[in-house]
Amino acid sequence: MEYIAGLSADQSRTVDELGYPDHFFISFDPVSSDRVERWTYFSRGKAVDFDNGRLWGEEPIEDNAAEYPPTDLRPQDFNATLSEAEATRLLGEPLYTQEVQDSLLPENTIIVYAKAILLYREGKLIGVDTQVRPPSLPAS
Structure with a gap:
């Protein structure tokens, strides 16, 4: 097994065995910087969970590949210090931005x-989700 830059040993082993995930969700704790990830493999019918890079568990999932085509993004491209400008360079121009000021999600x-x-909180990345539907644009 070859270690992949930006991934842990468990994550590198998972990529070696299963390939990169069809989709992934990453959550960063803004206080502790803990990183929790769920990698989704629709074709294999499973999700793999990591806690700070350590394999935490697996569970069966339904194959939603038709609804959510696989991403070409990689989990190691995202970290808590990724700025909004860097995200735009990586992902292109945003389709939509919403500032949330209510009491549940301040700043x-x-x-x-x-x-x-x-999802950013006070300029720090706290969440990434690649399981998005391609946008449907209104007919012109």
């Missing part, structure tokens, strides 16, 4: 791209 910004949804 949060949701940014929707064609390939991912990113």
Whole structure:
């Protein structure tokens, strides 16, 4: 097995065995910087969970590949220090941005791209989700 830059030993082993995930969700704790990930493999019918890079568990899932085509993004491209400008360079121009000021999610910004949804709190990345439907644009 070859270690992949930006991935842990468990994650590198998973990529070696299963390939890169069809989709992934990453959550960063803004206080502790803990990183929790779920990698989804629709074709294999399973999701693999990691806690700070360590394999945490697996569970069966339904194959939703027809609804959510596989992403070409990689989990190692995202870290808690990824700025909004860097995200735009990686993902292209955002389709939609929403500042959230309510009491449940103070100082949060949701940014929707064609390939991912990113959540920032006070300028720090706290969430990445690549399981997004391709946008449907209104007919002209």
